[in-house]
Amino acid sequence: MRRYLTPFLFLSPATLLILLFFFTPVVATILLSFTDLSTTTFQNPSWVGLKNYQDLLADPFLKKIFLNTAKYVALTLAFNVGMGLLLALLTSLVPERYGDPFRALWLLPRILPPVVYVFIWQGLLAEAPMGLVSDLLGVSKNWLVAAPWTAVILANGFVGASFGMLIFTSAIRAIPRELFYAAAVDGATTWQTVRKVVLPLLAWPILFVTAYQTLSLLTSFEYILLLTDGGPGFYTTEVWSLRAYHLALSNYFGNVEFGLGAAMAAVLVVIGVVVSLFYLKIFNFKALVSEPKIEVY
Amino acid sequence: MKRGIPVRLEGLSKRFGRVEAVKRLDLEIGAGELVAFLGPSGCGKTTTLLMIAGIYRPTTGAVYFGDRRVDPLHPRDRDVGMVFQSYALYPHLTLFENIAFPLRLKKVPDAEVRARVQKTADLLGIGHILERKPAQVSGGQQQRAALARALVKEPQVLLLDEPLSNLDAQIRLSARAEIRRLQQELGVTAILVTHDQAEALAMADRVAVFSMGELQQYDTPEVLYHRPKNTFVAGFVGSPPMNLIEGTFTGDGFRSGELRIPIPGAPTGKGWLGVRPEHLALGEGGHPARVLVVEPLGREVLVVAEVAGVRLQVLLPEDRRPEPGGQVGVVFPERATLHFFDETGRRIGPE
Numbered sequence: 001m002r003r004y005l006t007p008f009l010f011l012s013p014a015t016l017l018i019l020l021f022f023f024t025p026v027v028a029t030i031l032l033s034f035t036d037l038s039t040t041t042f043q044n045p046s047w048v049g050l051k052n053y054q055d056l057l058a059d060p061f062l063k064k065i066f067l068n069t070a071k072y073v074a075l076t077l078a079f080n081v082g083m084g085l086l087l088a089l090l091t092s093l094v095p096e097r098y099g100d101p102f103r104a105l106w107l108l109p110r111i112l113p114p115v116v117y118v119f120i121w122q123g124l125l126a127e128a129p130m131g132l133v134s135d136l137l138g139v140s141k142n143w144l145v146a147a148p149w150t151a152v153i154l155a156n157g158f159v160g161a162s163f164g165m166l167i168f169t170s171a172i173r174a175i176p177r178e179l180f181y182a183a184a185v186d187g188a189t190t191w192q193t194v195r196k197v198v199l200p201l202l203a204w205p206i207l208f209v210t211a212y213q214t215l216s217l218l219t220s221f222e223y224i225l226l227l228t229d230g231g232p233g234f235y236t237t238e239v240w241s242l243r244a245y246h247l248a249l250s251n252y253f254g255n256v257e258f259g260l261g262a263a264m265a266a267v268l269v270v271i272g273v274v275v276s277l278f279y280l281k282i283f284n285f286k287a288l289v290s291e292p293k294i295e296v297y
Numbered sequence: 298m299k300r301g302i303p304v305r306l307e308g309l310s311k312r313f314g315r316v317e318a319v320k321r322l323d324l325e326i327g328a329g330e331l332v333a334f335l336g337p338s339g340c341g342k343t344t345t346l347l348m349i350a351g352i353y354r355p356t357t358g359a360v361y362f363g364d365r366r367v368d369p370l371h372p373r374d375r376d377v378g379m380v381f382q383s384y385a386l387y388p389h390l391t392l393f394e395n396i397a398f399p400l401r402l403k404k405v406p407d408a409e410v411r412a413r414v415q416k417t418a419d420l421l422g423i424g425h426i427l428e429r430k431p432a433q434v435s436g437g438q439q440q441r442a443a444l445a446r447a448l449v450k451e452p453q454v455l456l457l458d459e460p461l462s463n464l465d466a467q468i469r470l471s472a473r474a475e476i477r478r479l480q481q482e483l484g485v486t487a488i489l490v491t492h493d494q495a496e497a498l499a500m501a502d503r504v505a506v507f508s509m510g511e512l513q514q515y516d517t518p519e520v521l522y523h524r525p526k527n528t529f530v531a532g533f534v535g536s537p538p539m540n541l542i543e544g545t546f547t548g549d550g551f552r553s554g555e556l557r558i559p560i561p562g563a564p565t566g567k568g569w570l571g572v573r574p575e576h577l578a579l580g581e582g583g584h585p586a587r588v589l590v591v592e593p594l595g596r597e598v599l600v601v602a603e604v605a606g607v608r609l610q611v612l613l614p615e616d617r618r619p620e621p622g623g624q625v626g627v628v629f630p631e632r633a634t635l636h637f638f639d640e641t642g643r644r645i646g647p648e
Binding site: 185188189192197201 | 371390
C-alpha cells in the first residue's frame with residue numbers, strides 16, 4: 001500500500017482538477033440531458049429518459065448543423081495547421097531578426113479580447129466607405145453576409161494558426177544544426193531539405209496540433225457567435241456547439257431548454273472521444289511517443 | 298573510384314560580427330593527401346572546414362578545388378562528402394536510406410543506388426544492419442554509417458569534422474586506422490579537423506596547427522615534433538607537452554634563475570628553452586632536483602621534478618621509478634634535441 005501512496009500523492013492535484021472541471025460537468029450534462037429541464041419546468045423538472053435524444057434525431061435541421069460543423073472544423077483546421085506550418089518554416093528560413101518580430105506580430109490577435117478582434121473583422125468586411133475589403137476589391141458589399149464561411153474560417157484561422165506556428169517553430173529549432181549542414185552537403189535544395197528532413201521530423205508536433213485543434217474547434221463557438229451568430233439567414237453558419245448554446249442558454253423569447261441543449265453537448269463529448277481515438281490510431285501514437293525525442297550519443 | 302583533387306585556400310578569412318574567426322589563411326593540400334587541422338576549440342579549424350564545404354561563405358579569399366574556384370558555389374555543386382562530430386544521421390531514416398540520401402537527391406536509378414549503398418556499407422562493415430534506424434545501432438556503427446554516406450557519392454574531397462571524438466577510446470584507435478586505410482585506398486583528398494594531437498600525428502600526411510584563427514605551422518608530423526616553429530606548436534604537439542623554460546641564452550648556455558645549463562653554440566638574449574619530457578633523464582651528475590609527483594602511465598612513468606625553482610616533466614621507462622619527495626639528478630640532452638625560442642616565442646634553433 002505504501003508503495004502506491006507517494007505516486008498517488010503526486011497525481012492527486014491533477015486528478016482533483018480533472019474530476020472537478022471535466023468529469024463533474026460531463027456527468028452533470030448527461031444527467032441533465034435525461035430531464036426536461038427548461039424555463040417552463042424549472043420548478044419541477046422530471047425524468048424523460050431518452051426523449052431529448054429522440055427529439056434531436058427528429059430535428060430536420062440536425063443534418064445541416066452536423067455538416068456545418070464538419071465543414072467548419074475541417075476547413076479551419078486545414079488553414080490553422082497549414083498556415084501555422086508555412087509561417088513556422090518561412091520565419092525559420094529567414095534570419096532571426098526578421099523572423100522573430102514577424103511571429104510576435106502574428107501573435108497579436110491571440111492577446112486581443114475576442115470581442116475587440118471580431119469588431120475589427122466586422123469593420124474590415126463592412127460596406128464601402130468603412131470596409132477595407134470592399135475598398136480593395138472594388139465591390140462594395142457587406143462581406144460578412146456575402147461570404148460568411150470565408151469570414152468565419154479566416155477570423156478563426158488567423159488566431160488559430162499562431163498556435164501551430166509557435167509549436168512548429170520550436171520543433172524546427174530543436175533540429176540539430178548539423179542535420180541541415182549534412183543535407184546541404186548531401187546535395188539537397190532548401191525545398192528538398194524541408195520535404196525530406198524537416199517535415200518528417202515534425203510528424204509528432206503536427207499530430208499534436210491537429211488533434212488538439214480538432215477538439216478545440218469542435219467545442220469553440222465564440223468567434224462565430226460574435227461574427228454571425230449562426231447566420232446570416234437560417235442556420236447558415238450554425239455549428240453543433242453554438243446550437244447547443246442557443247438551445248440551452250440563449251433561445252428567443254426566453255424559452256431555454258436546458259435538457260435538449262445538454263443532450264447536444266453530451267453527443268459532442270462522444271464525438272470528441274471518437275475523434276481522439278481515431279487520431280491516436282492513424283498516427284500510431286504509441287510508436288511515436290516511445291521513440292526517443294532527443295538523440296543522446 | 299575517381300582520384301582526389303588538390304585543394305587550395307587563398308587569403309581565406311571569416312568574420313562573425315567583430316570576431317575574426319579565421320585570418321587570411323593560405324594553404325595547399327595535395328591530391329589524395331590527408332591533412333589534419335589541429336588546434337584547441339575556437340581556433341578557427343572547424344570554421345575553415347565549413348567554408349571548404351560551402352556551409353559558410355568566406356568574408357574574403359577564395360577556395361579552389363583543382364583549377365575550379367568553388368567558394369561562390371552551393372555545397373551540392375562542390376562534390377564533397379562530410380562526416381560530422383555528431384554524425385548528423387537523419388533520425389527518421391534507416392541506415393540504408395541515410396547512406397542512399399545523396400544518391401536519391403541526384404536521381405540515381407534505384408538498382409544502382411542499391412548496389413552502391415550495399416558496396417559502401419560492406420566496405421565499412423555495416424552491410425548487415427542497413428534496415429535499422431540510427432537510434433538502434435551503436436555509436437561506432439553510426440560513425441561508419443556517416444562515413445558511408447559521405448563516401449557513397451564518391452566525392453573528390455572528404456571532410457571529417459572531429460569524426461572520432463564521440464567514440465570510446467578503444468574503438469577510436471581502430472576507427473583511426475580504418476579511416477586512414479579507406480582514404481588511401483580510395484585516393485580521396487581528405488581534411489580532418491581534430492583537437493587531439495595524437496590523432497592528427499597518427500593519421501595525417503601533413504598537419505596544419507591553428508591558434509586564434511591563425512595558421513601556426515603546416516608540416517609533416519615529424520617536422521612538427523622535431524622542429525616546432527614556435528612555442529604554441531611546441532606546447533600543443535606531443536604528449537606530455539614540451540617543457541618550456543623562460544630565461545636567458547648566454548652564447549655558451551642557458552640561464553633561468555639559479556638553473557644554468559651549458560649548451561655549446563647557444564644563441565644570446567632572452568627567450569625560451571624547450572625540452573621534451575622523453576628527452577630528459579634522471580642520473581648521476583645531473584642537476585639536483587626534488588621529485589614532486591610520480592604518475593605511472595603504464596609503460597612509462599611521468600615524473601614532475603623541481604630543479605632550482607623550475608618545474609620539469611620527465612618521462613621515464615616504467616622500471617626507473619623514483620620516490621616522491623626524494624632527491625634526484627636531472628640530465629639534459631644533447632644540443633640537437635633541445636629547442637631554442639626567442640622572446641616572442643619564435644624558433645631560433647637549433648637547425
